[in-house]
Amino acid sequence: MSSAPNPSKTQNLSGCELANPPPKSNHAQVALSEITRHPRFWFDDGNLVLLAGTVGFKVYRGLLAAQSPVFQDLFASATHAEEEYGGCPVVRLTDSPQDWSQLLDVLLPMTYVRISDSHRCQYEQISALIRLANKYQLESIERQAVECLKTVFTDAFEEWNSPPQDALKLADPQQVVEVVYLARLTNCSSMLPLACYHCALLGEEVLNSLTSDGELNSEDVRRCVGGYRQLCELKTTIPTRLFGHPPSVSCRSPIMCGELLRRLEEKAALVYETPKLLNSVEQWTLSFPLCGMCQEELDERDRARRRELWQKLPEMFGLVDEVKSWA
Numbered sequence: 550m551s552s553a554p555n556p557s558k559t560q561n562l563s564g565c566e567l568a569n570p571p572p573k574s575n576h577a578q579v580a581l582s583e584i585t586r587h588p589r590f591w592f593d594d595g596n597l598v599l600l601a602g603t604v605g606f607k608v609y610r611g612l613l614a615a616q617s618p619v620f621q622d623l624f625a626s627a628t629h630a631e632e633e634y635g636g637c638p639v640v641r642l643t644d645s646p647q648d649w650s651q652l653l654d655v656l657l658p659m660t661y662v663r664i665s666d667s668h669r670c671q672y673e674q675i676s677a678l679i680r681l682a683n684k685y686q687l688e689s690i691e692r693q694a695v696e697c698l699k700t701v702f703t704d705a706f707e708e709w710n711s712p713p714q715d716a717l718k719l720a721d722p723q724q725v726v727e728v729v730y731l732a733r734l735t736n737c738s739s740m741l742p743l744a745c746y747h748c749a750l751l752g753e754e755v756l757n758s759l760t761s762d763g764e765l766n767s768e769d770v771r772r773c774v775g776g777y778r779q780l781c782e783l784k785t786t787i788p789t790r791l792f793g794h795p796p797s798v799s800c801r802s803p804i805m806c807g808e809l810l811r812r813l814e815e816k817a818a819l820v821y822e823t824p825k826l827l828n829s830v831e832q833w834t835l836s837f838p839l840c841g842m843c844q845e846e847l848d849e850r851d852r853a854r855r856r857e858l859w860q861k862l863p864e865m866f867g868l869v870d871e872v873k874s875w876a
């Protein structure tokens with residue numbers, strides 16, 4: 550997270566610090582002699598050094614400036630920069646070097662890359678692209694990266710229910726907190742119901758601890774905590790709703806299936822530590838060998854239950870006014 554604004558710094562709208570005049574901040578400035586050259590984005594004939602943390606990127610100023618009005622302003626000021634490195638003006642950035650490396654992969658590609666090939670992207674890349682593209686007004690990149698995230702945080706049940714094998718995956722469940730932030734940043738409310746659902750699964754304690762770190766606004770924290778409580782209540786209805794039924798009328802072994810359904814109902818009361826109710830029960834019911842007909846009816850009940858829950862997500866998270874289409 551960036552430090553509090555310091556009035557003695559020269560800052561433009563994008564929050565980038567310019568090297569001239571040298572900022573008088575309390576935190577230590579990286580001395581130019583300590584620059585680590587980025588292994589890929591250090592072009593010997595580049596004409597501008599971007600400094601993020603201790604990592605320097607020697608890049609082509611005109612090529613970047615042509616892609617963003619924010620870069621144009623930022624680099625124009627750099628012409629008069631007092632700080633130089635190897636004869637090139639230096640622009641200090643407040644972003645992380647990892648994020649910039651992800652952005653330069655797209656702005657200065659070594660090979661042709663399509664952002665929409667989500668299987669080739671990690672979540673970290675998509676997140677960095679959205680945040681920086683939004684900050685530096687790289688509209689096309691922002692749009693493509695958001696589209697990629699929307700394939701995961703979709704507004705359509707069928708798409709969610711059968712994701713492609715190579716779909717983008719979050720490495721850490723907590724990253725979903727940032728997805729809510731990104732949806733807000735880019736005014737993409739269609740991602741919110743599913744993102745809030747996954748946030749809610751983090752549980753009440755985790756969510757309450759988030760009010761202080763600023764990534765979720767307090768309104769969204771309340772939404773997720775409220776949704777969590779509703780999911781916990783719904784969880785208690787699952788055993789009866791799915792398994793409190795007699796065997797199928799076409800069942801060939803009603804005594805065995807009846808006993809299995811009874812045991813499933815008992816187990817269902819214990820199986821959900823977290824209310825991951827959108828998931829199918831298939832994962833934990835497979836070891837109970839119902840006959841084909843009873844299994845089919847159970848699958849139908851489960852699918853209807855999940856579809857119904859999906860429909861309720863915008864309401865559950867107080868998003869009905871914001872989410873225009875939901876299928």
Ligand SMILES: [Zn+2]
Pocket residue numbers: 796797800801802803806839840841842843844
């Ligand atoms: Zn049966």
